[in-house]
Amino acid sequence: MEISRRDFMHIAAIFGLTAATSSFASAKQIEQIGLKDIYQFNSMGNFTLMHICDLHAHIKPLYWREPSTLISAPNLVGTPGFLCGESFAKHYGLEPSSLDAYFDTYIDFSKLAKKFGKMGGIAHIKTLTNHIVKERGKENVLFLDSGDTWQGTGVALKTTGEAIVKAQNYLGIDTMVGHWEFTYGKERVKELIEKLDAKFISQNIVGDDPFADEYEELIFEPYTIEERGGAKIGIIGQSFPFTSTANPKEFTEGWSFGLRLDSLQKYVNELRNEKKVDCVVVLSHDGFSVDQEVARKVKGIDFILSGHTHDPSPEPIVINDTVIVIAGSHGKYIGRLDIDAKNGKVNGYEYKLIPIASHIIPADPEGVKLVNELYAPFDKEFNEVLGQTKGMLYKRDTFFSTFDQLINDAIMDEMKCDISFTPGYRWGTTVLAGENILMDHVYEMCGITYPNVYTFELKGKKIATLLEDIADNVFNANPLYQQGGDMSRLGGATYSIAVANKAGERISKLMIGGKPIDLEKTYVVSSWGGNLQKAGENLQTYKIRPVYDVVHDYIKREKVVDVSNKGNVTLVDYSCGCPPKGSRGC
Amino acid sequence: MQRRDFFKKLGTAAAITAVIPAMSFAGDAKPKGPNAMDFDTAVKTITGGKTPKSSKKVKLKVPEIAENGAVVPVTVTVDSPMTASNYVKAIHILDGKNSNARCIDVFLTPANGKAMFSTRIKLGGTQNVTALVELSNGEFLMASQSVKVTIGGCG
Numbered sequence: 001m002e003i004s005r006r007d008f009m010h011i012a013a014i015f016g017l018t019a020a021t022s023s024f025a026s027a028k029q030i031e032q033i034g035l036k037d038i039y040q041f042n043s044m045g046n047f048t049l050m051h052i053c054d055l056h057a058h059i060k061p062l063y064w065r066e067p068s069t070l071i072s073a074p075n076l077v078g079t080p081g082f083l084c085g086e087s088f089a090k091h092y093g094l095e096p097s098s099l100d101a102y103f104d105t106y107i108d109f110s111k112l113a114k115k116f117g118k119m120g121g122i123a124h125i126k127t128l129t130n131h132i133v134k135e136r137g138k139e140n141v142l143f144l145d146s147g148d149t150w151q152g153t154g155v156a157l158k159t160t161g162e163a164i165v166k167a168q169n170y171l172g173i174d175t176m177v178g179h180w181e182f183t184y185g186k187e188r189v190k191e192l193i194e195k196l197d198a199k200f201i202s203q204n205i206v207g208d209d210p211f212a213d214e215y216e217e218l219i220f221e222p223y224t225i226e227e228r229g230g231a232k233i234g235i236i237g238q239s240f241p242f243t244s245t246a247n248p249k250e251f252t253e254g255w256s257f258g259l260r261l262d263s264l265q266k267y268v269n270e271l272r273n274e275k276k277v278d279c280v281v282v283l284s285h286d287g288f289s290v291d292q293e294v295a296r297k298v299k300g301i302d303f304i305l306s307g308h309t310h311d312p313s314p315e316p317i318v319i320n321d322t323v324i325v326i327a328g329s330h331g332k333y334i335g336r337l338d339i340d341a342k343n344g345k346v347n348g349y350e351y352k353l354i355p356i357a358s359h360i361i362p363a364d365p366e367g368v369k370l371v372n373e374l375y376a377p378f379d380k381e382f383n384e385v386l387g388q389t390k391g392m393l394y395k396r397d398t399f400f401s402t403f404d405q406l407i408n409d410a411i412m413d414e415m416k417c418d419i420s421f422t423p424g425y426r427w428g429t430t431v432l433a434g435e436n437i438l439m440d441h442v443y444e445m446c447g448i449t450y451p452n453v454y455t456f457e458l459k460g461k462k463i464a465t466l467l468e469d470i471a472d473n474v475f476n477a478n479p480l481y482q483q484g485g486d487m488s489r490l491g492g493a494t495y496s497i498a499v500a501n502k503a504g505e506r507i508s509k510l511m512i513g514g515k516p517i518d519l520e521k522t523y524v525v526s527s528w529g530g531n532l533q534k535a536g537e538n539l540q541t542y543k544i545r546p547v548y549d550v551v552h553d554y555i556k557r558e559k560v561v562d563v564s565n566k567g568n569v570t571l572v573d574y575s576c577g578c579p580p581k582g583s584r585g586c
Numbered sequence: 587m588q589r590r591d592f593f594k595k596l597g598t599a600a601a602i603t604a605v606i607p608a609m610s611f612a613g614d615a616k617p618k619g620p621n622a623m624d625f626d627t628a629v630k631t632i633t634g635g636k637t638p639k640s641s642k643k644v645k646l647k648v649p650e651i652a653e654n655g656a657v658v659p660v661t662v663t664v665d666s667p668m669t670a671s672n673y674v675k676a677i678h679i680l681d682g683k684n685s686n687a688r689c690i691d692v693f694l695t696p697a698n699g700k701a702m703f704s705t706r707i708k709l710g711g712t713q714n715v716t717a718l719v720e721l722s723n724g725e726f727l728m729a730s731q732s733v734k735v736t737i738g739g740c741g
Contacts, residue, residue, distance in 0.1 A: 208659075244653040245736060256659075258649045469736055472712075480650045481734050503712070531737050 034099070034360035039131055044350050045340030046229030048136045049281070050129055050143045052173075053307030054329035056152025056180070056427040059167045059371050061118035061358040062444075063430040064330045066312070067396040068106040069577030073477035074500050077574070078581030080317050081288035081309060081479075085578035086586060092314045103332060103355040104312050110392055113432055117359035120331030122167050123367025124358045128334055129171065136338075140229040145173045145198065146307025146327075147239065147285040151180035152427045154382050154443030155374055160184050163374040165196050170370055173198040175224055179240030179285045179308065183449045185251045199224050201237030201283070203267050208256035219255055222267050231278040231341045234271035236264065238284040238294075240308060242483050248450055248531070259286070259480070261297050268300045272344070279341040281305060287484035288313065288326045295322035302346045303337065309484045310396075310426045314353045325351055329427065332356055382440035386555035389437055390562040395428030395445060397577070398474070399487050399497075399569035403428060403445055406563050407547065408491025410554030415455045415526040415543055419463065419493045419512050422547075423529035424474070424486035437561070442551050446529070451546035453528040456536030461519040464510060466535060467495070472503040487569070488530065496570040509570070625680060625687040629718065632678055632691075638718055638726035646717040646729040655735035657706040662717040664701035664727070668694075674701035676720040683713035709735050 070084035071077060083091050085105050094101045102112035103119065133141050149168065150161035161184050168176070176198050181189055193200045203222035207214030223236040241259045244252055264282070271277045280302050284291055287308040295304060296319055304324045312328035327335035334354045340347040375382065393403040404422050411420040429444035431437055458466075473483045496509040510517045525536060528547040533539060555561060575585035623631070629638065647661040666674045673696045679689040692703045707715070716730040 242651055245651055249654070256653060258653070262647065466737065472734075473736055476734075481732070483651070535737060 034357065035362075038128070038354060038357065038360060041336060041338070041352055042350055043135060043338055045338045045348060046231055046342065047140045047142065047233070047339055048132060048228075049303070049305065049335075049337040049339065050132060050141060051146070051305045051325060051327050051335035051337060052125070052143070052149075052171075052331070052333075053146035053285075053305070053327050054148040054310050054427065055120075055145075055164075055331045056148055056329065057150060057156035057164045058120055058153060058330045058444075059122045059155070059164065059374065061121035061124065061356075062330060063113055063432060064119055064332055065106050065109045065392070065394045065396065065430045066104060067398070067577075069397040069399060071398045071475075071499055071571065071574055071577065071579075073475055074582075074584070075477050076289065076479070077579050078583065079289075080313055081292070081311055083311075083578070087578045087580040090580065099355060099357060099360075100314070103328075103357070104314065109430075110432060116357055119358060120356045121358050121363065121367075121371070122171055122331065123363035123365075123371060124356050124361045125331060125334060126171060126364040126367045127361050128354060128356065130364065132336060142174050142226055142228055142233065142235075143172050144235065144281070144283050144305055145176035146283055146305055147176055147178045148180045148307060148329075148427070149176065150178075150192065151183060151449075152330075152444065152447065154378060154440050154447055157443060157447040157449070158378055159374075160188055160449075161192050162195065165192050166370065166374065169195075169197045170367060174226065175199045175201060175235055175237070175283060177202055177237040177239045177283050177285050177307075179243055180247070182239075182243050182252050183247050185449075186253070186255065201235065202239040203236050203263055204238055204241060204258055204260040206256050206260075207254060209254035212254055214254070222263070223271060225271070225275055225277060231339075232276065233279045233281060233341070234275060234277035235281045235283050236267050236271070238264065238282055238286055240285040241290075246483050246485070251449075259290070259294070261294065264294070265298045265300075268298060272300055276344060278344055279303070279339060279346050284308075287479070287482070288324070289479035289482070290484070291324050291326075292317065292319055293479050295319035295324060302341070303339070303349075305335070305337075312353060316351050323349065323351075325353075327353060382438060382443070384439045385436045386439060386442070386552060387437050387559045387561060389431055389435060390433065390560060391565060392433045393431040393437070393441075393561075393563065395430070396426060397486065399571070400489060400567040402563040402565055403431070404489040405491070405568075406555075406561055407445065407551055408489060409561075409563070410551045411453055411526050411528070411547070412491045413554055414545075414550050415453065416524070417455055417492070417526040418523040419525050420491035421525065421527035421530065421532055422489045422491070424470075424488050425529070426485060437555055439548075439552060442548050442555075446547045446551065448529060451528060451548060452544050453526055453547050453550055454533035454536075455524060455526045455540040455543045456533050457522050457538045458525045458532075458536050459519070460512075460517045460521045460523060462535060463512075463523060463525065464507065464517060464519065466532065467507050467510070468504045471497065471499075471506045475499045475506065476503070490568060491526075494568045494570070496572050498572040500573050508572075622685045623688055625682050625714075625716075628678075628680055628686075628688040632676075632688075632718060632720070633726045636724075636726050638728040640729065641719075641727035642729075644717050644719050644727050644729040646715065646731055648715050648731050648733050650732075651734045651736065652709060655709045655711070658709050658715070658733060658735075659704070659706050660715060660717075661704040662702065662719070662729075664719050666701045666721070668696050668699055668701060670696050671722070673722045674719055675722050677701065677703050678718040678720075679703075679705065679707065680716040680718060681707065681709060681713055682716070684708070684710050709733060711735050 072082040202220040291306040306326040310329035643665040645663040
């Protein structure tokens, strides 16, 4: 494989330096310099797969800062899926201050945001995909979506996903799988699929209600076979295996998920031996590290188009002849994969992770019109200015991020609890220092279909156990036992953590309200977005309110928020947030 | 649809038989019930002191992460010709941490045709699930896998 990406990065780096010396490069200049480089691709083979994952309903461009902490078990840290910042830049050879450094890392984010502007947006994506379709011919291109598409913004929540289905139809998505899609509930998922032009496939969702007709039956088609460029392409769907533990079970009652590697192997064999396809693709929402395990365990997959863990991976990784790619999140990238496959065999491929730089790739007017139409009914509510932020508000990082802290501050302030828990999702938004905070941003951080903040009582002992349990979901050395998120964020508490320790022995020095936790004491706990309330007692029902309303009111009261980036977690066994492979420091 | 109906019934029946014993003794119940038995004792009791061999012939199918700890689906398949001279005599499903580790004992004959059993068990927390298999020649084989029982939380 030739790495065209590197050349591009080089060009981008030169551009980055030029722009730095003449820092008033106009938008027009950026366009002239950059578009050709973004489009540049050594096209090859007989068809092209375009890949998107984890859009999280961001149909408009946004700022999205990648993590400055991405810690995992020592065997995984510094490997693709657990690379960030400096170690990411080094691993992939990024030039400092380049467009790629801006897209792929947190380094100098505020400064580069001013230079390069927002990322993603369907109107900009469409201009790029139009270009690829024109270059390759419509009959030679497929557009695949790894899911987490319908949820993540106010417009998605208010239309229960429909606005995003319209956006997918506009983009021309051919096939998709799901995860957060299911949080609209089974019935709504089926309704939306009716409105969706794309096929929704999943080999790993099976009925488990013994009294239902679908018992032990597949809920969706497990795969689809498409012909492009004279090749038969078998695409197997793999939705998020842990949907029913990571999200409330009631949305998918009667459906069972799981990795289901046995049946995956069966479908790979069926496509190869009976259907005689030329190329086997798994469209997956397993997560980047889990899919590396899948490639080790299942034989005969040519390509896995992964999603869920939001990794931008400029280069594919190859395990046992299976090529794995993943295309970041929030619409920041489109993965382009040109494949040469015929006579039941893949002969070669070329890949590039293409950044959707909204100042460089012009917007498709039709897309701008569609986005405006979809947002119009909610403009007044979403554009309400709630206040201003002194520092940058961002989401991501393994233990702590400023926007989460703001949400915890809001919950602590209103609920008068001792400790608050907020989820370690990897979707959200970034608000630059000094900018206004809009209601739209609040929805982008917490727009879910189970938004209630619950306030209840938990024994100190239970809090400690729960925290260990959550830590093991994040830091288990075996990716198959992880769930692909970050640690829950805590308000009102601090702790130390030794990630490499055994399950149940990672957390120490847990302090609540500045005092060491009393295991026998009963604490008042508030949480949203998880299942914690199920473990608690004496639920204070009169306090239950959606988190976005709680945050809305808090920012309005504060007018200007000033969240410290100091963090409330001490990492014992690593000395920095982005260690390279095999290292505990940087 | 006959096959499907049959499986439906089978599934229900299996769920009922398995869940009741497991539920009565599962979790960190204290004090221990009269049937409390830890994993090592259970293995010893079943094998009569023989050491079971880990074997790829025993296929244990359990989820890595339980969707619901109260009903964890377990399927055990043993690669065996099931002839009069060479067959699987029994399949035992054990857990590692419930107060009674011995979940279920299933006895087979060559007339079963296939050495396969499927049920659901309750797990009080993250632990190993083990399939212990007795062959007609007196040999014991086994396979184990860890099943995580978690409150979940990330996404």
